[in-house]
Amino acid sequence: MNLMHLRGKWKLLFTVTALLVLPALLVGCGKKDSSKAKGYTPKKLTVEFVPSSNAGTIEAKAKPLEGLLKKELGIPVKVSVSTDYNTIVEAMGSKKVDVGYLPPDAYVLAHKQYGDKVLLQAQRFGIKEPNDENTKKLVDYYRAQILVRADSGIKSIKDLKGKKIAVQDTTSTAGWVYPAVEMLDHGVNINKNGIKTVQVKGHDQGVLSVYNKNTDAAFVFQGARKLVMNDQKDIMKKVVPIYTTAKIPNDTITVRGDMSAKWQKKIASAFKDIAKTKKGHDIISSVYSHEGYTDSKDSNFDIIRKYDKEAAKLDK
Template sequence: MSLMHLRNKVKWLLVMTALLALPVTLVGCGKSTSSTSSSSSKGFTPKKLTVEFVPSSNAGTIEAKAKPLEGLLKKQLGIPVTVSVSTDYNTIVEAMGSKKVDVGFLPPDAYVLAHKQYGDKVILQAQRYGIKEPNDQATKQLVSYYRSQILVRKDSGIKSIKDLKGKKIAVQDTTSTAGWIYPAVEMLEHGVNVNKDGIKTVQVKGHDQGVLSVYNKNTDAAFVFQGARKLVMKDQKNIMKDVVPIYTTGKIPNDTITVRGDMTDKWQKKIAAAFKEIAKTKKGHDIISSVYSHEGYADSKDSNFDIIRKYDKQAEKLDK
């Protein structure tokens, strides 16, 4: 065999070897690309966590009380945590939708909105001690619901829902379950439309402000959560005697801890476990109790809030 012929044969063998290796390389590349895509499609894994809520009473005081949650959550989760106060629930819903906030303390109606618009997921429901009338005494039983009340001054002469026609009522924003949805819908069931019937609504920031607006005679009535009078007892000793409920609504599912919709299942479970663990400690319990009157947290699911969707549908009749 000539030297030239040998060289040609070697070249041919090298080319064939390279061609045979090429599909293997391409398959390997394909696997690599697929793996990267799969990893990124699994969801959001936080490197730091932003938590936001709306206070039910004085915002400045509550934010100071809530700040220590940052350290407790960081210890549980192993990543930096920022806790802040928002102006209203709509702001939190939009912030979660735009991925600026990862975890929101949302009341039921705001959660339903966040789930519908952005696919946000409820992971926990707050637990509170039940409340008995007439003076909002706490029971020893932890429950996953609460109620809304319509408060008036005892000396106002207002005795029933029908007496609210032509009056001025302090309310929260329209996503507030206790401060708007439930009392407004149940008033409608009793033949009084809060958007009509000569009623003027005044939006106030916080249920404590609703109570005080009635106490100070700035409004004739207020929509508040049952037990809200206790928020001002320290400063207004006669509040239980002077401001009284004329109506108490049906059961409302308790507040939620909700996470953004693209968060991984692993981190949803991790955050849920962290909040439940924190609630069991003295320091953690003191914080959640003073901020929201939460006593602990229980696992939750979306179907728990179908009753809210029913009330939301009924609320549409207010503008008809």
């Protein structure tokens, strides 16, 4: 009986101890998971742009953002320019870049591959023809155009068969995806029909390739001719659009996928506040013609995913 009684006491002691220890273990696990859920907190913020025109020029214009962002965020900031769209997507995926100024197609790729998160979309003044004139209305979209020389005799998409076209990287929404897909809708496949493509770096280079007769046409964003107006005063007369695409969601400010919710909010607020200052507005306007930023969400880019599926048909 004494032995049985002793065993009963040990069982009771074990049970009580287990009940006391279990909550502590659960709390410990909860703390670990909670800490993990907080996400990445930057000690130094790296911000990278993509080159819509001369990369060196963009970097010089964008560099002053370092000081403005440091003042808003309270940590050191480094601003640089990527060589192309794919490079910045990979840099964000490998955690070398925290914030990317990504065009819509590059954002969709970054979100799909690495779970990167869109914070903001740029606002620009709308553009109308002729001569890429600005409207007074701020919009969160832009369009792509196909440009040719006015004296080329090329009047429509069908006239591009057998011609040479300057394009951007295949992840460029305005410099490839939208014009190529809408050409296909008009019965012309850029990968077939005797068309030769020449990849150039920057939409200004696309405009100049047509102006200098190096190519017959170019895919650019609407308004790209303004990039070269200071050097080529007659650009609006010599180079003209033959086609303008549907609306494209504006450029994004995107952060790496593991960025903490707290820092996502801080970064979004910083860019919006900076854009409202004279110095900040001058910077973003000179770099990308941005006038300000508005909150964004992933579903805004479902239209890009639709176009990407259509673009896949180009090789069939």
